Amino acid sequence: MSLTLLNVIVAVVIAIAFAAVNAAYLVWAERRGAARIQRRPGPNINGPFGLLQPPADGIKLMTKQLMIPGGADKILFMVAPVLAMVPAIMSFVTIPFSEGIVARNMDIGVLMIFAFASMGAMAILFAGWGSRNKYAVMASVRAVSQSVSYEIPMLITAITVIMVNGSMDLKAISLNQAGGFWHWNIFPSLQSPLMPISFIIFFICSLAETNRAPFDLGEAESELVAGFHTEYGSMGFGLFFMGEYANIVIGACLTTILFLGGWGCPFGLFPGVWWFLLKIYLLIATFIWIRWTFPRTTIYGLLNLSWKILIPISLFNLLLTAGLLKVF
Amino acid sequence: MSAPIQLRPDETFILNVGPQHPATHGVLRVKMQMDGEYIVKAETVLGYVHRMHEKMGENRTYAQYLPNLSRLDYLGALGYTHGHVLAIERAAGIEVPERAEYIRAITVELNRVASHLFWFGAFVMDLGGFSPLMYAIQDREHILDMLEAVTGARLTYCYYRFGGLYNDVDDDFIEAAKRFIPRMRKSLKKYDALVTGNIIFRKRLEGIAPVSAEMCRKYGATGPVARGSGINFDVRKNEPYSVYPEFDFDVPVYHECDSMARYKVRMDEMEQSLRIIEQGLEKLPDGPVMAEKKPKNIKLPVGDFYQAVETARGSFGIRIVSDGDKNAYRLKLRSPTYSNMHLFDEACEGMLIMDALAFMGSLDLVIPEMDR
Numbered sequence: 001m002s003l004t005l006l007n008v009i010v011a012v013v014i015a016i017a018f019a020a021v022n023a024a025y026l027v028w029a030e031r032r033g034a035a036r037i038q039r040r041p042g043p044n045i046n047g048p049f050g051l052l053q054p055p056a057d058g059i060k061l062m063t064k065q066l067m068i069p070g071g072a073d074k075i076l077f078m079v080a081p082v083l084a085m086v087p088a089i090m091s092f093v094t095i096p097f098s099e100g101i102v103a104r105n106m107d108i109g110v111l112m113i114f115a116f117a118s119m120g121a122m123a124i125l126f127a128g129w130g131s132r133n134k135y136a137v138m139a140s141v142r143a144v145s146q147s148v149s150y151e152i153p154m155l156i157t158a159i160t161v162i163m164v165n166g167s168m169d170l171k172a173i174s175l176n177q178a179g180g181f182w183h184w185n186i187f188p189s190l191q192s193p194l195m196p197i198s199f200i201i202f203f204i205c206s207l208a209e210t211n212r213a214p215f216d217l218g219e220a221e222s223e224l225v226a227g228f229h230t231e232y233g234s235m236g237f238g239l240f241f242m243g244e245y246a247n248i249v250i251g252a253c254l255t256t257i258l259f260l261g262g263w264g265c266p267f268g269l270f271p272g273v274w275w276f277l278l279k280i281y282l283l284i285a286t287f288i289w290i291r292w293t294f295p296r297t298t299i300y301g302l303l304n305l306s307w308k309i310l311i312p313i314s315l316f317n318l319l320l321t322a323g324l325l326k327v328f
Numbered sequence: 329m330s331a332p333i334q335l336r337p338d339e340t341f342i343l344n345v346g347p348q349h350p351a352t353h354g355v356l357r358v359k360m361q362m363d364g365e366y367i368v369k370a371e372t373v374l375g376y377v378h379r380m381h382e383k384m385g386e387n388r389t390y391a392q393y394l395p396n397l398s399r400l401d402y403l404g405a406l407g408y409t410h411g412h413v414l415a416i417e418r419a420a421g422i423e424v425p426e427r428a429e430y431i432r433a434i435t436v437e438l439n440r441v442a443s444h445l446f447w448f449g450a451f452v453m454d455l456g457g458f459s460p461l462m463y464a465i466q467d468r469e470h471i472l473d474m475l476e477a478v479t480g481a482r483l484t485y486c487y488y489r490f491g492g493l494y495n496d497v498d499d500d501f502i503e504a505a506k507r508f509i510p511r512m513r514k515s516l517k518k519y520d521a522l523v524t525g526n527i528i529f530r531k532r533l534e535g536i537a538p539v540s541a542e543m544c545r546k547y548g549a550t551g552p553v554a555r556g557s558g559i560n561f562d563v564r565k566n567e568p569y570s571v572y573p574e575f576d577f578d579v580p581v582y583h584e585c586d587s588m589a590r591y592k593v594r595m596d597e598m599e600q601s602l603r604i605i606e607q608g609l610e611k612l613p614d615g616p617v618m619a620e621k622k623p624k625n626i627k628l629p630v631g632d633f634y635q636a637v638e639t640a641r642g643s644f645g646i647r648i649v650s651d652g653d654k655n656a657y658r659l660k661l662r663s664p665t666y667s668n669m670h671l672f673d674e675a676c677e678g679m680l681i682m683d684a685l686a687f688m689g690s691l692d693l694v695i696p697e698m699d700r
Contacts, residue, residue, distance in 0.1 A: 034458070038458070038462035040462060134362075214456065223681060292458060296456025299365065
């Protein structure tokens with residue numbers, strides 16, 4: 001009994017470490033990627049290729065004084081960054097990196113990740129409300145309405161995938177798609193001919209869920225200064241930042257598992273964790289690429305996209321899949 | 329603890345945009361009365377970088393005042409100094425060699441392209457897209473290098489003198505300018521592909537922030553702002569000065585009145601400026617670049633003199649009232665963004681804050697030029 005408990009703790013710690021390292025180094029990757037897109041060197045001073053930049057940034061952020069603005073709601077102000085970081089990292093616990101590498105497999109894995117993901121909106125709302133700043137309040141209200149409207153199509157597409165696979169267990173969903181790319185959920189099957197569209201919807205929603213450009217209305221820096229984290233400095237800001245990047249990794253992991261066959265090789269050879277990592281980093285590179293290419297949408301454009309286009313299509317897809325599942 | 333934020337009875341609140349705000353690109357302050365994300369009323373507050381350039385013009389001799397003009401608009405400074413020297417030359421009756429005028433036109437147009445390029449980058453950044461700024465700055469860098477080689481400065485030029493130029497351009501400059509034109513044309517195509525056709529970009533600009541021609545006339549808006557509202561007015565065509573009548577170029581005018589029209593006007597103007605530079609380099613005559621007969625201490629005759637030029641931001645006017653002394657009795661600068669900006673208060677009512685700030689970006693404000 002105690003041995004299994006120890007196993008679980010070690011696995012959870014490894015998952016958290018993976019999330020933290022990823023979050024830190026994605027900042028570096030993003031800055032290097034952006035620099036490459038914009039034809040400038042980017043961080044290249046600290047260490048080879050600037051690889052020591054994230055620890056340097058971390059030390060700088062941690063040694064700075066934590067300022068709480070006068071009149072701010074102290075408790076909410078302090079809780080918000082932690083609340084942004086913790087759920088993002090906890091979601092890693094249930095993600096299967098390969099058949100054997102999973103901290104704690106659960107048969108309701110998808111549900112758990114979505115439950116944790118919706119906590120992120122709360123962190124933003126707390127941060128905005130707690131900082132006593134008009135820009136922050138406006139930004140957090142935007143971010144919450146965005147989260148609410150994009151979680152719906154995301155969940156509906158996830159349900160479609162769950163129905164096709166007959167399981168909420170991430171591991172089972174991955175195993176279902178094993179043996180070559182033609183088994184992946186992204187490609188249309190008899191039961192669900194609209195799967196590629198589902199994938200696109202899911203991808204757009206995960207972009208919006210992570211509050212990233214072109215959907216970065218929560219921190220629209222040219223309008224609302226820095227959005228919900230305007231008043232945050234030092235590690236408070238650092239935690240928000242880490243949380244954002246951890247969320248990106250979660251989004252990429254979830255997309256990989258639900259649509260791209262998890263750790264399966266496209267040609268059925270040597271399935272394993274390397275394929276999983278390759279897929280998520282390709283997705284993350286796409287995230288970065290999109291961010292540095294597109295301008296920001298407007299809030300009404302964003303909500304219209306969700307309510308008028310994504311939700312009807314995903315609902316239709318859900319009904320179609322349900323009907324076809326009965327037939328075949 | 330400070331007092332809690334008090335909402336007014338009608339539940340609007342005051343949002344202070346600026347003086348330090350990323351969207352105002354300088355120290356402009358806009359006091360906005362907001363109803364949620366909608367602007368009920370806006371009031372622009374100026375004067376944070378007021379440096380009394382007009383008063384300085386009354387205390388300095390005309391020659392001493394030359395460098396001041398390039399401190400107004402640090403992005404398109406040559407146009408402003410051009411206006412000043414033209415005004416003095418006309419008032420004092422100084423003949424300028426043709427070569428000097430051609431070089432002036434070429435450098436002013438290069439500066440206009442540089443200014444529009446920077447505006448393009450900053451405008452797209454206002455809309456949340458970062459990368460075009462870096463591309464634009466890279467192209468602008470070529471222009472700045474060229475101008476640095478002939479003028480000695482990168483932004484605050486003091487190149488024109490009464491009666492000509494500080495020094496002649498060399499072959500390197502002409503070669504560089506000739507190389508630059510095709511490269512810039514290629515870049516403009518790239519910008520079109522990257523930005524103009526982008527669906528998000530178009531949705532954010534098309535039909536947003538309409539500024540009617542009447543409103544432009546009411547506030548005295550000029551330049552690309554007025555030309556985006558269908559007013560075909562360009563000082564280079566309407567009140568020709570310098571050697572502009574010898575060039576063949578079009579004045580882009582759009583009738584949509586929205587932010588997209590203002591964007592398109594500026595993008596087309598860059599192409600037209602390239603045409604002028606091309607023709608200027610072709611026609612560039614030989615000869616001196618400084619007038620032979622030129623008084624050492626310039627004293628204007630008693631009178632009232634006005635000269636308007638088309639700068640990157642609109643029509644810039646300089647009015648000099650002289651009492652025959654070696655400095656002006658009264659000097660008045662009509663800066664284009666000052667008029668263009670005052671549209672903002674009226675036009676942004678009822679707009680969403682993000683559209684309003686995109687609109688502000690489309691006005692191409694340079695705050696030191698506005699405050700003078």
